[in-house]
Amino acid sequence: MVLFLVALVTGVATVAVVQSRPTQPLPIIYNNGTHDFHPTVIFISLDGVVNHDLDLSITPHLSRLAKEGQRAHWMTPSFPPITFPNHWSLVTGLSVEAHGIIGNYFFDPARNKSFNYKSPADSWDADWWGGEPIWITAERQQKTAGVIMWPGCSSVFYGVQPSLSVAYSDNVSFDDKVDIALGWLDLPLEDRPQFVGLYVPEIDQKGHAYGPYASQTLKQLQMADGTIGRLLKEIDARNLTNIVHIMVVSDHGMSATDKSRLIYLDDGLTQEELDLIWRTENFPALAIRPYPHADEEQAVDTLYRAFKRFQGQLDEPHFEVYKRKDIPDRFRFRNNDRIAPLFVLPDPGWNFVKRSEFDPEHDDFHPRGTHGYDNLSPESRAIFVARGPTFEPGVLKPFTNTELYQVMSRVLQLEPAPNHGLLNGKLELDSY
Structure with a gap:
């Protein structure tokens, strides 16, 4: 028996619950007074925003969002x-060692190929x-997804892509992206993306x-907040x-x-x-690979010492400095052959250079800001x-x-794929 209950007051968002199969969760349908809506998530990543930035009183709209909803301590x-x-x-809920995208650039010894995020030919293959x-979880469960320039969104998984997608381009502003997203929200129910x-x-x-705290950077954050x-x-x-549901995150500080x-490397190494x-990856860390023709174990041991x-x-x-097998468990960055056999991790804000390539008396150091340090650093x-609503x-x-x-799987009523989430999709409020 199919039960359908609707309480509709013109101009007021209401919710209807539909029982389609007794063994499945009750599908939720919202109504804004004129149209039905399935549960919907708009997931926005502001790359590189430091958590402390939200305390600088320059993001009134994010502050409003936090006041009306949730904000994590970090x-x-x-x-x-x-x-x-x-x-x-x-978007996968997996640690880096598990999903294998270990950097923006990296070498895969099994494939004898390099991943380069700037090159579609060297990054779009789903095998990476x-x-x-x-968005693939949603599409495989007969829900529509739309993705705008998210890393990985142009790859095809199991023959599936998001129904709506926009590949990366430097020429599309945040305002343009919001216009695209709003246009998608205005589509008919059967075409409208839920993610x-x-x-x-x-x-x-x-x-x-x-x-990170330069006026140019903070002005860009203010502009994003305005959008x-x-x-x-x-x-x-x-x-x-x-x-x-609107969720705004950053990927890191x-x-x-x-x-x-x-x-200065050449102060300490001969x-x-x-x-x-041969090559280093994971800047500002040094994920070090010896030359392929070398005895890797011997070269790694020599460099480690x-x-x-x-x-x-x-x-x-x-x-x-760590050999790969000794990288601390808390990093969850050890059990993947794409990870280089030797890993040298500087303190936050520190960088490796060579005196033969950098003269502190005459050169300015760039980049002025970077990330890739200890993930537990403030x-x-x-x-x-x-x-x-949830x-x-x-x-x-x-x-x-x-x-x-x-969290998103729960909101969208999806059966999640295997992942490393521990909270069953329910983030914990701080009672203090």
């Missing part, structure tokens, strides 16, 4: 806190991307160029305030860099030792602000970004 990024690994953890992103993902890179770009304000206004005008915080290094010797020469070394913390208002305890896949 969200912990996955390690390493780099753009592509974290954007994929956000482990796990199942939320909408938007990626916004401009704040991160300014942070790298000028530093979010316009989105909220349009959501309100459509009487969707109590229907559409950012640390300020300076030429006073440099570690040229013979440096010559063992060299970095340990270098540590001993410095009063404050400002870095740690400077690495990401933001989480959200509002929606989100209880309040301040949330800190959580790891791998929780959000299950």
Whole structure:
């Protein structure tokens, strides 16, 4: 027997519950007074926004969103806190070692190929991307998804892509993306996406160029906040305030860099030792691969001892060195052959250079801001602000970004794919 219950008051958002199959959760249908809506999530990533930025009184619209909904004390990024690994953890709920997108650039020894996020030919193949992103979970369960420039959105999984998608382009502004998303919300029910993902890179770009707290970076954040304000206004005008879930996150924070915080490799390693290094990945860390023709175990052992010797020469070394098998468990960054066999992690804000390539007396150090340090560093913390009919208002305890896949699955009434979420899709409010 099919039960259908509707309470409709013109101009007021209401909810109807439909029981279609006794063994399935009751499908939810909202109504804004004129149209029906399935549960909907707009998921926005403001790349590189430091959690502390929300306390600077320059983001009134994000503050409104937090006041009406939820804000986390902070969200912990996955390690390493780099753009592509974290954007994929956000939408799959998997640790980086599990989904395999270990950096923006990396070498896969099994495939003898390199991943390069700037090259479709070297990044769009679904074999690079482990796990199942939320938009594919939705599409496989007969729900519509739309994705705007999110890392990985142009790849095809199981022959499936999001019904609506926009590939990455530097020429599309955040305002343009919001217009696209609003146009999608105005589609008929059968065509309207329930998941909408938007990626916004401009704040991160300014942070790298000028530093995370430079006026140019904070101005870009203010502009993004203004666009979010316009989105909220349009959501309100459509009487969707109590229907559409809006989630705003960053993938990671950012640390300020300076030429006073440099570690000179050629002060501690001999040229013979440096010559063992074929390539490094995961900047600002040094994920080191010896030359393929070398005896890897011997080369790694030699370089490991060299970095340990270098540590001993410095009063404050400002870095740690690990063989891959010894990378601490808390990083969840060890059990994947794409991870380089030697990993050197600098302290937040510190960077490796060579004196042969950088003269502190005459050169300015760039980038002025960077990320990829310890994911538990306060400077690495990401933001989480959200509002929606199933989100209880309040301040949330800190959580790891791998929780959000299950959160969105719960809101969208999806059966989640395997993931590393521990909270069953329900973030915890702080009672203090």
